[in-house]
Amino acid sequence: MKKPLVLSLLLLLTLPIAGGGFITTISYIPSTYLSIPHFEDELPFRTSMNNTFIFEPFGYETEHWSVGTSLKGAFVTPSLRWGNYRARGFSSLGLGVRFSYDLDERFALFGSGGMAINRYTAIEWAFLSFWAEAGIEYTILETPNTELSAILPITVDLRKEITALSIGLGLRWLFDPYGGGLI
Amino acid sequence: MKRPIIFLLLPILLLASCELVQDQPPQGKVYGVFIGLDYDNATWHGGEGFLEGTLNDARELKTAFQHVAELADLQMDSYLMYQEGDTKDQSTYEMITVGETPIRSYASKANLVSLLGALANIIEEEDFLIITYHGHGGEDVLVMAPESDAEDNIELKVAEELLNALTPVKGRKLVILDSCYSGMSVPPSESSVSLIRSPSISDWFNTYFSDGSYAIPPVTLFTATADSKAWEYEVKVGSDHIHGIFTLALLEALGGYHDDTFRMGDTIPAEKNGVVTVDSLYAYVKEHQKLPLRTTIYRPASRYQHPMTNGGAMDFILFTL
Numbered sequence: 001m002k003k004p005l006v007l008s009l010l011l012l013l014t015l016p017i018a019g020g021g022f023i024t025t026i027s028y029i030p031s032t033y034l035s036i037p038h039f040e041d042e043l044p045f046r047t048s049m050n051n052t053f054i055f056e057p058f059g060y061e062t063e064h065w066s067v068g069t070s071l072k073g074a075f076v077t078p079s080l081r082w083g084n085y086r087a088r089g090f091s092s093l094g095l096g097v098r099f100s101y102d103l104d105e106r107f108a109l110f111g112s113g114g115m116a117i118n119r120y121t122a123i124e125w126a127f128l129s130f131w132a133e134a135g136i137e138y139t140i141l142e143t144p145n146t147e148l149s150a151i152l153p154i155t156v157d158l159r160k161e162i163t164a165l166s167i168g169l170g171l172r173w174l175f176d177p178y179g180g181g182l183i
Numbered sequence: 184m185k186r187p188i189i190f191l192l193l194p195i196l197l198l199a200s201c202e203l204v205q206d207q208p209p210q211g212k213v214y215g216v217f218i219g220l221d222y223d224n225a226t227w228h229g230g231e232g233f234l235e236g237t238l239n240d241a242r243e244l245k246t247a248f249q250h251v252a253e254l255a256d257l258q259m260d261s262y263l264m265y266q267e268g269d270t271k272d273q274s275t276y277e278m279i280t281v282g283e284t285p286i287r288s289y290a291s292k293a294n295l296v297s298l299l300g301a302l303a304n305i306i307e308e309e310d311f312l313i314i315t316y317h318g319h320g321g322e323d324v325l326v327m328a329p330e331s332d333a334e335d336n337i338e339l340k341v342a343e344e345l346l347n348a349l350t351p352v353k354g355r356k357l358v359i360l361d362s363c364y365s366g367m368s369v370p371p372s373e374s375s376v377s378l379i380r381s382p383s384i385s386d387w388f389n390t391y392f393s394d395g396s397y398a399i400p401p402v403t404l405f406t407a408t409a410d411s412k413a414w415e416y417e418v419k420v421g422s423d424h425i426h427g428i429f430t431l432a433l434l435e436a437l438g439g440y441h442d443d444t445f446r447m448g449d450t451i452p453a454e455k456n457g458v459v460t461v462d463s464l465y466a467y468v469k470e471h472q473k474l475p476l477r478t479t480i481y482r483p484a485s486r487y488q489h490p491m492t493n494g495g496a497m498d499f500i501l502f503t504l
Contacts, residue, residue: 032200034200035496037496038396038397039396039397039398039399039496040398040399041399041497042208043201043202043205044201045201046200046201046202047200047201047202078462078498079202080200080202080203081202081456081457081458081500081503082201082202082205082207083207083208083500084208084311084355084499084500085399085497085498085499085500086458086460086497086498086500087496087497087498088462088495088496088497088498117387119378120375120462120494121462122462122463122465122466122498123462123465123466123492123494124377124378124379124489125372125375125376125377125378125494125495126375126376126378126382126387127374127375127376127387127390127391128387128388128390128391129391159374159496160373160374160375160390160391160397161373161374161396161397161495161496162496
C-alpha cells in the first residue's frame with residue numbers, strides 16, 4: 001500500500017523539475033456569499049462574506065490552457081443580522097480540479113469543481129458540500145517566472161439545505177519555479 | 184482599463200444584500216418559564232438526588248433573561264415553576280396567572296403541561312418563548328416533582344411529551360436543559376453531522392444524499408451536556424452558593440455576576456455584532472465553563488461536559504441590542 005503512495009509522491013515532486021509547464025498558484029478571493037435556502041426562511045436569500053484561499057501545488061500549462069489540482073480553504077461569516085434567524089458562519093476545506101483557457105494574451109476563462117468538508121464556526125456540527133466555479137481571469141503583471149492576475153469567479157456551492165452563490169474579485173499569483181524546466 | 188473594472192464590479196453591486204433593503208419583522212413579547220427542583224421531597228429511587236444549585240439556576244436565569252430583554256426593549260413575562268424543600272403540599276406554592284388561567288407554581292408534570300396549554304392561548308406568532316429546566320435528567324427524560332407519595336409518573340419525556348406540548352404554542356421557542364444526558368434529546372440534523380457524536384465518513388455522505396430535508400427546528404434545544412452527566416459547582420471556592428456548571432457560564436454570558444449577591448452587569452459578554460444568539464451563548468459557555476469539554480488520553484478528566492444545540496444552517500437570534 002505504501003509503495004504506490006511513495007511513487008506517486010516522488011513523481012509529483014520530480015515532474016516540475018523534469019519538464020516545462022508545471023506551475024504552482026496561490027489565490028485569494030474575497031466575495032459575497034448569498035445563501036439561497038431550500039427551506040422556509042424569512043428572506044429569499046441571506047448575505048455573508050466569504051474569504052477563499054486556493055493553493056494549487058501541481059498545475060500544468062501549455063500555450064493556451066492549463067489544468068491543476070486545488071486545495072481550497074474558505075471562511076464564511078454569519079449572515080447579516082435580520083429578523084429572527086441568521087445563517088451560521090462556517091469554515092471549509094476542499095479538494096478540486098481547475099481548468100483554464102487563454103482567450104488572448106490578457107484574458108482567460110476558467111472553471112473548477114470539487115468537494116469540501118465544512119464546519120460551523122460556533123458549534124460542532126459539520127457538513128459536506130460540492131462546488132462548481134466559472135470565471136474570467138485578467139493578467140495584470142507577467143515576468144518569465146511569475147504572473148499576477150485578477151480573477152472574477154462565480155461559484156455555486158451545493159449544500160444539502162442551501163444553494164449558495166459566491167461572487168468576488170480576487171488575485172491569483174502563478175509561479176513557475178523552474179522557468180520552463182531544468183531538463 | 185476602467186471598463187473591465189466596472190464590468191467586474193457590476194455583478195457584485197447587483198447582488199447587494201436583501202438584508203439591507205427589507206424592513207425588520209416586528210418584535211413581539213418574550214415569555215419565560217424557569218423550572219428548578221431540589222428533589223428534597225422525592226421518593227423515587229429511595230429519595231436520593233438532592234440538588235443544591237437548581238433553584239439558584241432557575242431564579243437567577245429568570246433575572247438575567249429579564250435584564251437582557253429590558254436592554255433589548257422587549258416586554259417579558261416570566262414564570263418560575265419550582266419544587267423546594269421536603270413538602271408535597273402544593274398549597275404552600277403560590278399561584279401563577281397565565282392569561283386568565285391560574286396555575287400552581289409547583290413544578291409537577293401536570294402543572295407544567297397546564298402552563299404550556301395556557302401559554303398556547305396567549306403567545307402570538309411574533310413572540311418568543313424560553314423554557315429553562317434545572318434538575319435531574321436521563322436519556323431524553325426530565326424528572327418532575329411528584330404530586331403525592333403514590334405518584335410514580337414523574338418522568339417527562341422531552342421529545343414525546345415536552346416538545347409535543349409545545350406544538351400548539353406559536354412563535355419561536357427555545358428550550359434550555361441543564362440536566363444529565365440532556366443533549367440526547369437534540370435530534371439529528373437532516374443536513375449536518377454532529378462532531379460530538381463522532382460521525383463516520385459514511386454518515387457525512389448519507390446525510391448529504393438522504394431524502395430528508397432541513398427545516399428550521401420548531402423548538403431549538405440548548406443543553407448542558409451532549410451525552411454525559413451534568414455537574415454542579417460552587418460559584419467561588421468555599422462559597423455555599425451553588426450552580427449548575429452550564430447555567431453558571433450561561434449567567435455570565437448574559438452579563439450576570441456574583442459578589443455578595445447575584446447582580447447584572449452593564450455589558451452582555453455573549454453579544455456579538457449587536458445580537459445575542461444561541462450560537463453566541465453556546466460559544467461563551469464552551470469557552471468559560473468550569474469543567475473541560477471532554478476527557479482525552481492527554482487530559483483525562485473524571486468530570487466533563489460538552490454543551491449541545493441543534494445543527495443545521497440557521498442560528499437563532501434571541502435579542503437584538
